[in-house]
Amino acid sequence: MNDQPASGVAEAGVGPQPAGPGFALGQALPPALLYRRCDPAELPFALCSELEEAPGLIGQERAVEALNFAVRIRGKGYNVYALGASGSGRHSMVEDLLRRKAEREPTPPDWCYVNNFDDAQQPRRLQLPPGRGAALAAAMKRLVEELRAALPAAFERDEYRARHEAIEQQFKQRSEEAFGALQRGAEAKNITLLRTPMGLALAPTRDGKVLAPELFNELPPAERERIQHEIEAIQSDLEGVMRQVPLWEREHRDAVQALNRETTGFAIAHLMEELRQGYSDLPEVARYLDAVERDIKENVDDFLAPAAPEAGVPMPGPMLHDIEDARFRRYQVNVIVDNGRQHGAPVIYEDNPTHQTLVGRVEHLARFGALVTDFNLLVAGALHRANGGYLVLDALKLLTGNFGWASLKRALNAGQIRIETLEQLLSMASTVALEAEPIPLDVRVVLVGPPTLYYLLSANDEEFGDLFKIAADFEDRVERTPETTLLYARLICAMTGREKLRPLDRDAVARIIEQAARLVGDADKLSTSLRAFIDLLRESDQFAADAGKEVVGLAEVQAAIDAQFRRGDRIYRRLQEEIGRKTIRIETDGEEIGQVNGLSVISLGTLAFGQPSRITARVRLGRGEVVDIEREVALGGPLHSKGVLILSGFLGGRFGKNRPLSLNASLVFEQSYGGVDGDSASAAELFALLSALAEAPIKQSFALTGSVDQRGQIQAIGGVNEKIEGFFDSCRVTGFTGRQGVIIPASNVRHLMLRRDVVAAAEEGRFAILPIDTVDQGLELLTGIPAGQPDAGGEYPAGTLNQRIAARLDAFAAKAAELARLASGLGARP
Amino acid sequence: MNGPPMARPIERVVVRLDAASESRAAIDTAARLAARAKAPLHGIFVEDEDLLHLASLPFARQITLGADAEPLTTEHVELHLRVAAERARRELVAAAKRHGVTFSFEIVRGASESALAGASERDLVVAGGLARPIAGHFRVECRCWSAIEVTPGPFLLVRHGWSASGDVVMLLRDRTPASVRLLEAAAQIAEARDSGLTVMCPPALAGAAGFEKWLADRLADHPVRLQIEVGPAEPDALHRRIGELDCRLLAVGVGLAEGRGDRLREFAERFACDILVVR
Secondary structure (H helix, E strand, C coil), X not given: CCCCCXXXXXCCCCCCEECCCCCEECCCCCHHHCECCCCHHHCCCCEHHHXXXXXXXXXXXXXXXXXXXXHHCCCCCECEEEECCCCXXXXXXXXXXXXXXXXXXXXXXXXXXXXXXXXXXXXXXXXXXXXXXXXXXXXXXHHHHHHHHHHHHHHHCHHHHHHHHHHHHHHHXXXXXXXXXXXXXXXXXXXXXXXXCCCEEEEEEECCEECCHHHHHHCCHHHHHHHHHHHHHHHHHHHHHHHHHHHHHHHHHHHXXXXXXXXHHHHHHHHHHHHHHHCCCCHXXXXXXXXXXXXXXXXXXXXXXXXXXXXXXXXXXXXHHHHHHHCCHHHCXXXXXXXXXXXXXXXXXXXXXXHHHHHCEECCEEECCEEECCHHHEECCHHHHHCCCXXXXXXXXXXXXXXXXXXXXXXXXXXEECCCCHHHHCCCCXXXXXXXXXXXXXXXXXXXXXXXXXXXXXXXXXXXXXXXXXXXXXXXXXXXXXXHHHHHHHHHHHXXXXXXXXXXXXXXXXXXXXXXXXXXXXXCEEECCHHHHHHHHHHHHHHHHHCCCCCECHHHHHHHHHHHHHHHCHHHHHHHHHHHCCCCXXXXXXXXXXXXXXXXXXXXXXXXXXXXXXXXEEEEECCCEEEEHHHHCCCECHHHHHHHHHHHHHHHHHHCCCCCCCEEEEEEECCCCCCECXXXXXXXXXXXXXHHHHCCEEECCEEECXXXXXXXXXXXCCCHHHHHHHHHHHHHHHCCCCCEEEEEEHHHHHHCECCHHHHHHHHCCCEEEEEECEHHHHHHHHHCCCCCCCCCCCCCCCCCHHHHHHHHHHHHHHHHHHHHHHHHHHHHCC | CCCCCCCCCCCEEEEEEECCECCHHHHHHHXXXXXXXXXXXXXXXXXXXXXXXXXXXXXXXXECCCCCCEECCHHHHHHHHHXXXXXXXXXXXXXXXXXXXXXXXXXXXXXCCHHHCCCCCCEEEEEECCECCECCCECCCCCCHHHHHHCCCCEEEECCCCCCCCEEEEECCCCCHHHHHHHHHHHHHHHHHCCCEEEEECHXXXXXXXXXXXXXXXXXXXXXXXXXXXCCCCHHHHHHHHHHCCEEEEEEEHHHHCCCHHHHHHHHXXXXXXXXXXX
C-alpha cells in the first residue's frame, strides 16, 4: 500500500501540520489510514474451523457481571432489564447464561389444579415433587376406570340387592299397610278410595259402584250425615297417612343412601388405600384424596348409571364422549406444570407475552349451545412454566402485548400467579367465573429490550425500578485489538458450527473482521451485532455453494457484502445517475464564490449512503443576521439550526470585536426537498458564508463535512465513510479530474474504513481525503488562499482571506453607518 | 316395524286411557302392535263418571301429598280431566308418529265398561294395567277390570314397557276355537316382541295324541321359540309355577274366570306381568 499522498492532490494542501499519528493536517491522508486492514498473515489458522469456538459474546463483561449478580442475589425485585442494540446477541447470551446457571439449580415442583369439592368454582392447587403430578393424574384416571367397573359390580351383587330389596320392601310394606288398612276400613263402610288426577278421594258406594249424587240426595238426612261423618273420619286418617309419606320417603332415601355409602366404601376402600400409600408423604394430596373418597360415596350414582344416553336419542360420537366424561371430570387432575422431564430450573422464553400467555387462561367447551368450563380447562402461562426458574421476555413485545406488562407487574408484586380471564381482570364479566387458587411465584424475569425503552420505563413507570433493579447493559462495539480480533475469529468459528455453514479461510475471516469495523464506522472498534454477522456468514456460504466451493473465501465474503449493498441501493444509484445527468447540480470541478459541496447521510432500511449537497450563501447589507432558509421553511431540524447559530457566533467572535456586523446572510441546501438535521454541515455552511464575504471562490472539486464550534474548531461527525463514498461516486459519474477529494475533521480519521475502490483511487492519486482541525485550514484548502493570522491589534495581513472578510465587513459597516446618517437626516427634516 | 303381518287381521288397536292409570307404556305398546298389524290406532280417553259423581257430593275432598285436603268440585275435576286427556292425546300422537301409524282420538264420559262399548271383536284393546302410584308404591285398584267383561275381542293389560325382558306364557286348556284364538294372539305378540312362547297345558292335553302336531300347525305362520310345559292342576301350584317362569306376558282365555272381571283380577293380581285376555 502506498503511504505517500498522491502528488496531484497534495498540491492542494496547505502545508503539513502535525496532527494524529501518521498524518498531517491539510494533507491527503496516506491510503493506509483510509482503511485499517486485518492482515490474514496475523491470523494463526488456515481455516476457521481449526479454532476453538468462542465461549460467548465478546466485550460484554459489564452485562455478564450484572446478569451473574442478578441470578445470585435472592430477594424481591431483582429482575433484570438487558438493554442493548437490536441484533447484539442479548437474547442468546442471556438464555445461554441462564441455562448454565439453571442446570445447577433444583428442579421446581409440579403444579396441579384439582376440583374443590366444597366449591367447584374455586379450584384447588396442589404442589407435588417434580414428576409426581403426572403420576397422580394417571392414578386418578386409573381409579375412576376401576371404580366404573368395581362399583356397578358391587351394586349388582346379591348381597346388595337383597339388602336394597329389603329396604324397598320395608318401605312398600309400610305404605301398603297404612293405605291398605285404611282402604279395607273404608270398604267395610261402603266407601271406596278413588284415584283423582292429583291425589286420592273417598266416595260412598253401593253395590261396589260410586253413589250417584241423585241417589245420595234421596237418602234420609241421617244416613247422609252418617256417610259424611264416616268419610270425614277416614279422610282425616288418610291425611294422617299422607303426611307420613314424606317422612317415610326420607327415611327410605336415607336408608338407601346409607346402604350405598356402605357398599361404596367397601368397594373403594382398598383402591383408595393403595392410592393413599403412594402419597403418604404429601399431606396436601392426602387431604385431597379424602375429599375424593367422600365425593365418590355421595355421588355413587354417577358410576352406576349406564355410559350411553337413553336409547332412541341419537347423539354424535364426540358429544356422547363429552357427556360420559362430564360425570367424572371432577376427579381428574389437571397438571398445569409438569417438571417430570425437567433437569434443573427452567428457562422459558415467551415470544408473545400477553396477559393470557403469561398468567394462563381459562378455556371453555361448547356444550349444548353454552360455553362451560371447569378446573380441567385451566391452562398454564409462561409464569407457571418458569416458576422456580427464569423467564425471558422481549420488553417491546411485552409492552405492546395485550395487558402483558400490567399482568406481569401484578404477578411480581403479589408474588403469586392468579389465572384470570381478561373479563375478570377488567371487571367486565358479571357471570360466575372460575377463581382458581393462586400459585406462589418464585421467578427471575429478564426483559430484553432497547436502551430507550429502559430509560422511558425508569422515568415513567414507578413500579419499574422496584421490580427490575438490575440493568445489564450490552455494548454494541468492542475495542479492536489482536486479542479481540482472534476472539472474533473464534466467534465466526462458533457461528459457522452452530449454523452448519462451510468453514472460512483466513482471508475471508479477515474480511469479515474488517466489515465488523466498517459496520460501527470505526477502524478501531468491532461491531458486536451478531445478527449482521450471521447474515453475512449465511450469504457468503450461499455464494460458496453456488460456486461449488467447500471453503468460503475472500471472494465469497466480498460478493456477499457487495450484494447486500446492491440489494438496497436503488435510490442511491438513482441519485448518482441524476447527478451525472446534471438534474441534481453538484459541481465537482471549477470554482464558485459562496458555494461548497456539503455531505449528508441518508438511511433507507438497512442501507446508509452519502449524498453530496450544494450549499450556497449570499451576503448583503443588513443587521448581522444569518438566515437559515431551511429553518425558515420548517425543513431544518433543531440540530441544524443550532449549527447555523454556532457559525454566527464564530463570525461575531472573530470579526465583530472591532466593527458591527452590518450584514445579512442566507444559507441554503440547494435542491433539498426534505428535512435537514444534524450539524455535520455547519462547517460547510460557514465556508460558503466566508467565501461569499471574502468574494473568494471555493474549489468545487472538494466536498466537506464536519461541524464547527464558536472558536472555529472542526469537530467529528458521524457517517464519515458513507459521506466520502457518496462524493467519490458523484465524482465518478461527473468524471474524475485527479484534483477531487473530501475534507474531513481530523478527529474522524480513526473512523475511516473506506471502500476498496476509494482506497485504490487514493493510492493512484485520483482522490484524496484531507483532515483539518480548524476553519482556517479548511479555508486555505478550499480557496488556495492563506487564511491569515491576526496581529496584536487584531488586524489580518493584507491579501489573506480573513483580511478580505474583515474589509468586506468594514465596507458593510461603513455603508450601514452612511445609510443610518442619511436616514437620520431625512428623519430630522420637517 | 318389519316382519310379517299378524296372521289374523286386526281391524283397530284401541287404547283405553284415563286420568288414573299409567298410560305411556300402554300407548307405546298399542302403537307398536298397530304398526305390526298395519291397523289404525284409536285412543279413547275415559272421563270416569264416578269421579264426577263424587265431585257433586258436598263433602268431596281431594287429598294430595303436597297440600292439605282441598274441596273437590266438578269444575276442578273437569279441568284436571281435560289436562290429563290432552297429555294422553299428545303421547298418542307422538307414539303414532314414532311408529308410523294412523291414529284417532276421542274422549268419552261414562263408566269404565261403557266407554269401550263400541269396540268390536276384531279390535285389540290395550289398557294401562296400573293406577298411578301414591307415595311411590301404593296403587289404588285399576279401574279397567270391569271393561274386560264387556270387551268382545282380545284385551291386553299393559304393566311394563315394550323392552322389558321375558317370555310370553299362555295357559292352554283345550283345543276349542277360543283356545285357538288365544294361541294365535299369544303367538303374534311373542313374535312381535321376538320372545319365546311357553304353552302351559294340563297333563291330559299335553299327553293327547297329535297335540304337538296340532300345536305346530297352528303356529306354522309364527316363527317363535316354542316350549310346552305341563302345568300342575292344583291352582296354587300352577300360580307358583307361573311365578317361577320368566314371564313377560301371561295370556289367558276369558273362560278362566267365566268372564268375570273380579275373578280375573284376583287371578292376574298375583302376577306383575302384562295380561292378555282373549274371549
